[in-house]
Amino acid sequence: MVWLIPVLPLIGFLINGLGRKYLSRPITGFIGSGTVFLSFLISVYVFFNVRSGNTHVAHYFDFINITALKIGFDFQVDQLTSVFLLIITGVGFLIHVYSTAYMHDEEPKDFAKYFSFLNLFVFSMLLLVMGGNFVIMFIGWEGVGLCSYLLIGYWFKNTSYNIAAKKAFIMNRIGDLGFLLAVFWLISKLGTADYHEVFANTAKLSATDITGITLLLFVGAMGKSAQIPLYTWLPDAMAGPTPVSALIHAATMVTAGIYMIARSNILYTMSPVTQGVVAVVGLSTAILAATIALKQNDIKKVLAYSTVSQLGYMFLALGVGAYTGAVFHVMTHAFFKALLFLGAGSVIHAMSGEQDIRNMGGLKKYMSITHITFLLACLAIAGMPPFSGFFSKDEILAGAFSRSPLLWGVGVAGAIMTAFYMFRLYAMTFLGKFRGTPEQEHHLHESPMAMTIPLIILAILSVIGGWIGIPEVFMHGGHRLEAFLAPVFAQSNAITAKHAMSHETEYMLMGASVVLALAALVFAWRKYSKYQRTTVEESGLGKVLANKWYVDELYDTVIVKPVLSVAKYFNNVFEKKGIDGFVNGVGKAVNYGSRQIRLLQSGQVGTYVLMMVLGILIFFIIQLFL
Amino acid sequence: MEIQWYIGLAVALFCIGVAGVLTRRNSIIIFMCIELMLNAVNLLLVAFSKMHAASALVQSNPNVVSDAQIFVFFIMVVAAAEVSVGLAIIVMLYRNTHSVDVNFLNRLKN
Numbered sequence: 001m002v003w004l005i006p007v008l009p010l011i012g013f014l015i016n017g018l019g020r021k022y023l024s025r026p027i028t029g030f031i032g033s034g035t036v037f038l039s040f041l042i043s044v045y046v047f048f049n050v051r052s053g054n055t056h057v058a059h060y061f062d063f064i065n066i067t068a069l070k071i072g073f074d075f076q077v078d079q080l081t082s083v084f085l086l087i088i089t090g091v092g093f094l095i096h097v098y099s100t101a102y103m104h105d106e107e108p109k110d111f112a113k114y115f116s117f118l119n120l121f122v123f124s125m126l127l128l129v130m131g132g133n134f135v136i137m138f139i140g141w142e143g144v145g146l147c148s149y150l151l152i153g154y155w156f157k158n159t160s161y162n163i164a165a166k167k168a169f170i171m172n173r174i175g176d177l178g179f180l181l182a183v184f185w186l187i188s189k190l191g192t193a194d195y196h197e198v199f200a201n202t203a204k205l206s207a208t209d210i211t212g213i214t215l216l217l218f219v220g221a222m223g224k225s226a227q228i229p230l231y232t233w234l235p236d237a238m239a240g241p242t243p244v245s246a247l248i249h250a251a252t253m254v255t256a257g258i259y260m261i262a263r264s265n266i267l268y269t270m271s272p273v274t275q276g277v278v279a280v281v282g283l284s285t286a287i288l289a290a291t292i293a294l295k296q297n298d299i300k301k302v303l304a305y306s307t308v309s310q311l312g313y314m315f316l317a318l319g320v321g322a323y324t325g326a327v328f329h330v331m332t333h334a335f336f337k338a339l340l341f342l343g344a345g346s347v348i349h350a351m352s353g354e355q356d357i358r359n360m361g362g363l364k365k366y367m368s369i370t371h372i373t374f375l376l377a378c379l380a381i382a383g384m385p386p387f388s389g390f391f392s393k394d395e396i397l398a399g400a401f402s403r404s405p406l407l408w409g410v411g412v413a414g415a416i417m418t419a420f421y422m423f424r425l426y427a428m429t430f431l432g433k434f435r436g437t438p439e440q441e442h443h444l445h446e447s448p449m450a451m452t453i454p455l456i457i458l459a460i461l462s463v464i465g466g467w468i469g470i471p472e473v474f475m476h477g478g479h480r481l482e483a484f485l486a487p488v489f490a491q492s493n494a495i496t497a498k499h500a501m502s503h504e505t506e507y508m509l510m511g512a513s514v515v516l517a518l519a520a521l522v523f524a525w526r527k528y529s530k531y532q533r534t535t536v537e538e539s540g541l542g543k544v545l546a547n548k549w550y551v552d553e554l555y556d557t558v559i560v561k562p563v564l565s566v567a568k569y570f571n572n573v574f575e576k577k578g579i580d581g582f583v584n585g586v587g588k589a590v591n592y593g594s595r596q597i598r599l600l601q602s603g604q605v606g607t608y609v610l611m612m613v614l615g616i617l618i619f620f621i622i623q624l625f626l
Numbered sequence: 627m628e629i630q631w632y633i634g635l636a637v638a639l640f641c642i643g644v645a646g647v648l649t650r651r652n653s654i655i656i657f658m659c660i661e662l663m664l665n666a667v668n669l670l671l672v673a674f675s676k677m678h679a680a681s682a683l684v685q686s687n688p689n690v691v692s693d694a695q696i697f698v699f700f701i702m703v704v705a706a707a708e709v710s711v712g713l714a715i716i717v718m719l720y721r722n723t724h725s726v727d728v729n730f731l732n733r734l735k736n
Contacts, residue, residue, distance in 0.1 A: 605728050610648050 002058050002075055005042050005085065006126035008035040012119035020112030028108070029100035032115035036096050036122055040089035047082045051484070055079065057132050057196065064135070071193055074132025080488045083327060083481075084129040084259055087334045091251045092122050094454035098342050099243040101450035102349060114154060118247070121147035125252050129259055134183045134193040137260065141179065141224065144253045145172040151248060152240040164236040171233040175223015182216035185209065199266050199491060207271070214267050214274040218281075221257025226308050227285045227315060232552050234308055238300040242345030245300060250307050250337035255330045258311070261318045262327055262488070269321060269492035279319025279403070283410055286312030288549065290417035294424070295538065295545040298355050299344045302425050306381065307337055309418060313396055316411060321496050322399030323489045324482045328469045329396060331481075332388035335465050336380040339458035343374040346447040346455065347429060351440055357425060358533055362434040366444040369452045371430050373459040378426045380462040382419035383517050388466030394510055395471065401509055402501060412513045419517040420524045427528035435533055473506045632673035639666035653716050653726045657709065664705045668698045 012035035016028050023031075055078040064071040096118060103114055124143025131137040146169070153165030187193055189209055190201055202210070221227070226234040237249050248254070261268060261278070268275055286309045293305035310333050317326035348355055350367055364371040380387035383394070393415060401408035434441055446452065470478030477483075486493070538546045547553075600607075639662055646659030675694035716726060723730055 606648060606651075613644060613648065 005039045006123050008039045009119040009122040013116045016112045017116035020109045023112055025108050025111050028112040028115050033096035036093045040093050043085040043089045050082045071135045075130045076132035079485050081129055088125050088252050091334050091338050095243050095247045098451050098454045101448050102243055117150045148248050151244040152237045161239040164239040168233040168237050171230045172223050175220045178216045178219025182213045185213050211271045211273050214271045225254045225257030225311050227281050231308050235301050235304040238304050246338045246341035250341050251334035258314045258330055262323050265323050265489050266491040269495050275319050279316050282312045282315025286414045290414050292548050293421040297358050299357050303340050317396040320399045320403040324485050325395035325399050328481055329392040332392040332465050336377040336462040339377040343370050346370040350444050352443050357428040359436045360429045361432040364430040367446045373455040376459045377462055378422045381422050388462050391466035391469045416516050416520045420520040423521045423524035424528045427525050428531050431529035473503050629677045636666045636670035651727050653728050671698050
């Protein structure tokens with residue numbers, strides 16, 4: 001039964017993709033959303049199954065079967081998988097429903113193309129989380145990268161969108177190289193890529209092996225989940241339709257790296273060096289992206305940098321060994337980030353395509369549902385209790401503190417910035433006076449039900465989603481998620497020394513971060529609710545932040561231009577003169593030769609007789625002397 | 627007489643014939659040169675036959691003595707047939723082009 005979960009979206013992909021010229025929009029939307037909904041129902045059933053202790057590995061057929069290496073097409077169903085299944089199919093279904101309304105202006109065949117790509121994406125992502133070995137995970141890993149490319153470049157007639165799609169795909173591939181090298185290393189050392197066998201045989205790997213493999217796997221995660229240095233594709237990926245940004249670049253694809261590390265948690269726990277690297281990279285990404293988000297003026301770019309920043313927090317959690325915290329944050333982040341993106345889509349839809357928040361303002365009286373849900377999501381992401389973000393972020397910060405107070409301090413700085421830029425976004429969009437054009441003002445309206453109902457559902461989840469992870473200090477036995485995921489992280493937890501924190505310390509940490517974030521929140525609210533358009537150019541640090549720390553320009557000079565000039569050299573010298581010259585030269589030589597030989601056919605009988613005589617002479621010589 | 631003289635004469639005649647075929651323009655002269663070549667070969671055959679008639683191998687078997695001389699008749703018959711056909715072709719060519727010049731016969735060009 002478990003195999004149906006990915007196969008249903010695959011069928012949806014085939015039907016919508018192959019029939020895109022014949023199906024009407026309502027049918028396409030129904031098939032696209034319906035298959036994901038059915039997958040969601042089966043995922044719920046699987047969840048309850050797993051909760052009663054029924055984890056298993058389902059083997060379907062032999063994918064690679066040679067004497068040296070056996071890799072089966074296995075699906076592994078355990079607690080970690082079922083959490084991710086629920087997130088992917090649940091949030092995915094809501095986004096599919098939202099898309100039916102958001103994309104209703106498209107041609108029926110483009111509409112069907114969109115839904116087929118979305119279904120293919122869901123299929124690949126499900127394959128990724130359900131795979132029973134690293135190879136099946138990699139199939140899904142590649143598939144989601146491909147679908148990301150396809151969907152970012154959905155409006156392919158615009159060249160800059162195509163460039164953004166290419167950038168996303170290429171950066172993903174750089175990460176994939178690291179992933180592949182790690183898998184090869186693993187197979188060469190252990191002879192298997194199966195999760196069960198690898199995690200049972202970790203003793204056979206030397207320390208350098210483990211460090212090397214985990215670092216390379218993390219390189220893969222860097223590309224997929226947009227960490228430094230491979231993060232610049234995510235803000236550019238906002239070129240795709242907003243529901244795509246919500247699904248792929250907020251809730252699911254970018255969490256693939258976290259899933260992968262959570263799955264291989266034993267390998268990471270055994271390698272403190274890599275854990276340090278993961279934590280530092282995650283934290284610096286979190287801070288860097290937060291600083292950039294402070295000065296962005298496109299509603300989707302702010303959310304993109306916010307996503308990069310929150311992913312940094314998740315990697316920080318993985319780096320300090322708080323695996324449950326990371327998965328918890330994945331879940332709550334999926335809720336509120338998808339909500340934020342869908343809300344942004346609602347706003348963009350109402351503003352007839354305007355995305356610059358300097359031209360918005362005062363939208364709360366036109367779009368009350370979007371406004372309330374967006375506000376709830378902002379409160380969640382800022383880490384305000386009792387919303388979901390508070391619980392997950394607090395768990396991460398507590399884990400960071402138990403490793404090093406410095407990590408905690410920097411993490412809290414990031415949380416303050418998060419609260420600030422999110423409420424700057426909220427205030428500039430929804431509060432104050434409307435700053436757009438009169439035509440836009442006429443068009444302002446609340447979005448249709450197909451868009452607002454997913455918003456409401458996600459808002460409810462953002463509010464109550466954190467209550468499955470209530471920490472010990474508040475309620476004994478309240479951390480249901482940790483209890484649920486305990487078998488997955490059991491090996492790691494057995495090794496790590498438990499740093500038990502006293503209740504007072506925890507209250508103090510919580511209180512400090514909440515109070516500071518609240519202060520930033522209120523400050524941003526008051527500063528930006530009376531925002532006026534200014535023509536003052538950014539200067540100094542503001543200019544650097546607004547230009548994203550010039551990282552893209554740095555990559556351009558250091559990497560892109562040299563590669564392009566090498567390519568140009570190869571093109572001009574090797575390709576045009578060398579290979580083309582050779583191939584054309586063969587043609588030219590044949591031409592020349594045939595022209596010369598044609599002259600033999602002069603029609604002169606005398607010449608023919610001469611040729612005959614010469615030929616006989618040559619035969620004689622060969623016969624007699626050779 | 628030594629056999630070398632006969633060989634020398636026959637080779638000289640043959641080479642003259644070849645040179646004639648290659649260089650002359652008039653197709654009738656070319657035919658004459660072809661005849662010259664054939665006759666040179668005839669001469670050579672007869673000379674060899676007479677040379678071998680004196681050797682012991684041939685003396686023991688009387689039937690072999692005049693084999694080469696008989697072969698000369700074959701060559702003459704073939705020459706005659708070939709000349710008749712060739713001259714017929716030349717007559718047809720002359721009727722079409724009013725010339726026996728070989729250099730004009732380049733209709734097979736290209």
